[in-house]
Amino acid sequence: MTMTIGKNSVVEIHYTLKNDGGEVLDSSEGSEPLMYLHGTHGLIQGLENELQGKKIGDKFKAVIPPELAYGEIDPDLIHSIDKSMFRGVDKIEPGMTFTAEGEHGHQHITVKAVEGDKVIIDGNHEMAGQTLHFDVEVVSVRAATEEEIDHGHVHAHGDHHHH
Ligand code: ZN
Numbered sequence: 001m002t003m004t005i006g007k008n009s010v011v012e013i014h015y016t017l018k019n020d021g022g023e024v025l026d027s028s029e030g031s032e033p034l035m036y037l038h039g040t041h042g043l044i045q046g047l048e049n050e051l052q053g054k055k056i057g058d059k060f061k062a063v064i065p066p067e068l069a070y071g072e073i074d075p076d077l078i079h080s081i082d083k084s085m086f087r088g089v090d091k092i093e094p095g096m097t098f099t100a101e102g103e104h105g106h107q108h109i110t111v112k113a114v115e116g117d118k119v120i121i122d123g124n125h126e127m128a129g130q131t132l133h134f135d136v137e138v139v140s141v142r143a144a145t146e147e148e149i150d151h152g153h154v155h156a157h158g159d160h161h162h163h
Contacts, residue, residue, distance in 0.1 A: 002055050002056070003055065003056075003141045003142065003143070004053050004054065004055045004141070005038055005051050005052060005053060005054050005055065005138070005141055006038065006039070006052065006053070007038065007039040008037065008038065008039060008143065008144045008148075008149050009037075009038040009039075009141050009142070009143065009144065010035065010036075010037055010038075010140075010141070010142050010143070010144045010148065010154050011035070011036055011037075011038050011051065011138065011140070011141050012033040012034065012035045012138075012139040012140040012141075013028070013033055013034050013036075013051070013136050013137060013138055013139060014028045014029065014033045014034075014136070014137045014139055015027065015028050015034060015134055015135065015136045015137075016028075016029060016134070016135045017132055017133070017134055018132075018133040018134075018135075019130055019131075019132070019133070020130070020131055020133070022133075025127070025132075033139045033140075035154050035156055036154065037144055037148060037149075037152065037153055037154050038051065038052075040152050040153070042153075044064065044068065044069045044070065044132075045068045045069075046062065046064030046065065046068030046069055046132070047062060047064060047069075047134060047136075049068070050062040050064075050134075050136070051136070051138070054138050055138060055141060056138055056139070056140060056141050057137075057138060058137070058138045059135075059136065059137045059138075060136055061133070061134065061135055061136075062133075062134045062136060063131060063132070063133055063134075064131065064132040064133075064134065065131055066128065066129050066130060066131060069127060069130065069131075069132045070125040070127040070128045070129075070130070071124075071125065071128050071129075072128065072129055073124050073128045073129040074124055074128070077122060077123035077124045078112070078120065078121070078122045078123070078124070079120070079121050079123075080115075080118045080119070080120050080121075081118070081119055081121060082117060082118065082119075083114070083117045083118065083119055084117075085119070086119065092111060092114055092119055093111065093114065094111055094112060094113055094114065095110070095111065096110070096111040097109065097110050097111070100123075102123070107123050108123070108125070108126075109121050109122065109123050110122045110124075110126060
């Protein structure tokens with residue numbers, strides 16, 4: 001019997017991710033496939049939904065709207081701060097990223113613009129607000145071990161790092 005993807009399947013996929021403009025944002029091509037434990041939010045929700053019930057060798061395209069990917073852009077995460085906040089940084093330019101300690105732990109921040117003494121920063125995920133276009137191939141499917149289910153993550157290639 002061919003195993004299909006469901007709750008607690010350990011799945012490997014090759015994928016290419018493009019935006020609406022057809023620009024490649026991410027791809028597993030040329031490297032190891034992405035391995036994840038199905039049903040534990042290891043992937044964005046929209047892609048898990050599409051993978052449900054698929055089997056080894058299946059190839060498909062999926063178009064995932066923002067609400068099932070990285071969410072809509074939250075304007076509350078866009079702030080104007082004083083340039084003096086960036087102590088020790090020589091040059092602040094749009095596109096720079098850094099990590100800040102926020103109320104929800106580590107937050108990934110992108111510099112959107114520099115206007116005089118003000119810096120516009122954006123704490124939204126870089127793919128927030130974007131419709132994602134995936135090309136996916138299912139490489140392998142197996143049942144998770146009890147230990148993996150217990151931990152909520154995959155133990156790949158005998159690599160038992162515990163956290
Ligand atoms: Zn573990």
